[in-house]
Amino acid sequence: MYSIRWKILIAYLLIIIIAFSVVAATLIQLVGDYMFNQRVRDDQRVAENLASLLSEALYSLDVRAMYDGALNASAEKLSRVMVLDRFGVVQVDARSELNGRRFQNAEVIRALNGGGPDYGFYDIDDTGTLSHRTGLTALGNIREMTGLYAAPIYRDSELIGALVYISQAQEIYESLREITTQTILWMVMVAASALLMSMFVVRTITRPIGELSAGISRMSRGDLSTRVEVRGKNEFAQLASAFNSMSEKLERLDKSRNQFVSNASHELKTPLSTMKILSETLLYQENYDPEMQKEFLSDINKEIDRLNRIVSDLLTLVNIDSGGMQMNLGETRLRDVVTEQVKRLTPLAREAGLELSCVIRDPCETTGDSLKLQQVVYNVIDNAIKYTPRGGEVHVELAKVGKKAVIRVEDTGIGIPQEDLPHIFDRFYRVDKARSRETGGTGLGLSIVKQIVLLHDGDVRAESVENKGSTFTIELPLVQK
Numbered sequence: 001m002y003s004i005r006w007k008i009l010i011a012y013l014l015i016i017i018i019a020f021s022v023v024a025a026t027l028i029q030l031v032g033d034y035m036f037n038q039r040v041r042d043d044q045r046v047a048e049n050l051a052s053l054l055s056e057a058l059y060s061l062d063v064r065a066m067y068d069g070a071l072n073a074s075a076e077k078l079s080r081v082m083v084l085d086r087f088g089v090v091q092v093d094a095r096s097e098l099n100g101r102r103f104q105n106a107e108v109i110r111a112l113n114g115g116g117p118d119y120g121f122y123d124i125d126d127t128g129t130l131s132h133r134t135g136l137t138a139l140g141n142i143r144e145m146t147g148l149y150a151a152p153i154y155r156d157s158e159l160i161g162a163l164v165y166i167s168q169a170q171e172i173y174e175s176l177r178e179i180t181t182q183t184i185l186w187m188v189m190v191a192a193s194a195l196l197m198s199m200f201v202v203r204t205i206t207r208p209i210g211e212l213s214a215g216i217s218r219m220s221r222g223d224l225s226t227r228v229e230v231r232g233k234n235e236f237a238q239l240a241s242a243f244n245s246m247s248e249k250l251e252r253l254d255k256s257r258n259q260f261v262s263n264a265s266h267e268l269k270t271p272l273s274t275m276k277i278l279s280e281t282l283l284y285q286e287n288y289d290p291e292m293q294k295e296f297l298s299d300i301n302k303e304i305d306r307l308n309r310i311v312s313d314l315l316t317l318v319n320i321d322s323g324g325m326q327m328n329l330g331e332t333r334l335r336d337v338v339t340e341q342v343k344r345l346t347p348l349a350r351e352a353g354l355e356l357s358c359v360i361r362d363p364c365e366t367t368g369d370s371l372k373l374q375q376v377v378y379n380v381i382d383n384a385i386k387y388t389p390r391g392g393e394v395h396v397e398l399a400k401v402g403k404k405a406v407i408r409v410e411d412t413g414i415g416i417p418q419e420d421l422p423h424i425f426d427r428f429y430r431v432d433k434a435r436s437r438e439t440g441g442t443g444l445g446l447s448i449v450k451q452i453v454l455l456h457d458g459d460v461r462a463e464s465v466e467n468k469g470s471t472f473t474i475e476l477p478l479v480q481k
């Protein structure tokens with residue numbers, strides 16, 4: 001976690017420093033170039049003007065006039081003017097230091113050789129020697145920087161000498177140095193504030209990651225109630241809320257699994273205890289009563305049937321949950337499924353004193369596992385019979401609606417209270433526990449119905465009015481022809 005923090009910080013800083021350095025260097029270069037060019041242009045003009053001004057004086061070797069001109073020009077700008085003859089010998093030096101000496105440097109030679117006017121920049125170090133300045137860096141310690149201009153002097157288009165104009169350029173160097181220092185100062189300040197900002201940014205990035213990973217490790221230790229704080233709306237907030245909804249789901253799943261196990265154990269325990277009591281009574285019976293023995297054994301047999309049913313229902317559900325449910329899919333005609341189950345349940349309905357009717361409007365071909373669909377239809381009609389008092393009616397209808405087959409099972413029974421309706425498809429859920437036990441129900445029937453219908457990409461729902469009756473609607477996709 002810390003390594004990512006440092007990596008981001010360093011990357012951030014490097015990017016800023018590099019970008020700033022490139023920009024600063026380019027800017028300093030541009031400004032420097034501009035200042036130098038400006039100066040070159042100005043000074044060159046002065047040099048050329050002087051060259052033409054003193055041309056006559058040089059020709060006539062009028063030292064006085066040359067000297068006046070040179071001094072005049074030099075006084076202005078802390079500069080120095082020299083007039084050289086055709087061979088580079090100094091005729092007049094405004095500072096009178098080099099009079100009569102040869103003055104030769106690249107610019108002068110070029111000017112005297114007919115190469116036109118030329119200029120160069122020189123550094124004057126502590127010993128007073130001129131050294132040619134090549135690059136333009138404002139660093140380093142330079143006592144004085146000068147520009148040197150050599151302009152050829154013509155008379156009647158004949159080259160008769162050269163004018164050397166040396167002007168101090170130190171202030172350019174100074175201001176350039178000032179700009180550079182300022183820039184470096186700025187760079188340090190920007191880098192420092194970037195560092196602060198990036199520390200803040202990195203913190204906002206790494207903090208939620210840290211919290212999330214702490215949450216994950218808490219969860220992996222078994223604490224499913226773990227939630228992390230969701231801050232803002234960014235990607236980390238999305239991650240945090242995804243984590244929260246995941247842990248919520250896991251917690252809910254864990255709870256419902258525990259509930260399922262405890263319900264199942266309870267349901268299994270009831271017939272077992274009944275059987276235990278019955279068998280013990282038989283075992284310790286003093287007087288042998290064959291009538292009673294037969295009755296008890298038949299009760300035990302019923303409890304065994306009940307156990308068997310619960311266990312096979314549980315197995316079915318567990319199979320569906322683990323995705324291990326074998327589906328024998330095939331073209332199934334729902335008309336056959338429905339009529340067969342109605343036929344199967346007619347005796348039960350008659351016994352319960354009910355009228356069971358059935359209307360088939362369309363044959364309704366669907367792709368499905370016909371055995372499982374039979375189980376679905378059986379369960380729903382069985383419920384309708386079980387929860388409808390004597391004299392009532394159960395009506396089954398099959399019809400095609402749009403692209404779906406719809407099976408409706410309507411009864412005039414006891415109905416389901418509104419608050420129970422959303423739960424009747426839950427495992428082991430029974431509205432009236434006592435009554436359901438009487439009818440032998442465990443509350444697994446509808447949850448199996450729901451799972452099987454979902455496996456067929458279908459849907460099942462219930463509507464009911466208490467004491468009036470219930471309607472169960474099963475929708476299954478039809479085979480597209």
Ligand SMILES: Nc1ncnc2c1ncn2[C@@H]1O[C@H](COP(=O)(O)OP(=O)(O)OP(=O)(O)O)[C@@H](O)[C@H]1O
Nearest residue numbers: 383384387415424430431436441442443444445446
């Ligand atoms: N047609 C209906 N009329 C009134 N109540 C119903 C009807 N169908 C289901 N119920 C209620 O929904 C509950 C759940 O039904 P479900 O079929 O899952 O369980 P069961 O019939 O009690 O037991 P099982 O089907 O496992 O033998 C029932 O206990 C009952 O209270």
Ligand SMILES: [Mg+2]
Nearest residue numbers: 383441445446
């Ligand atoms: Mg049932």
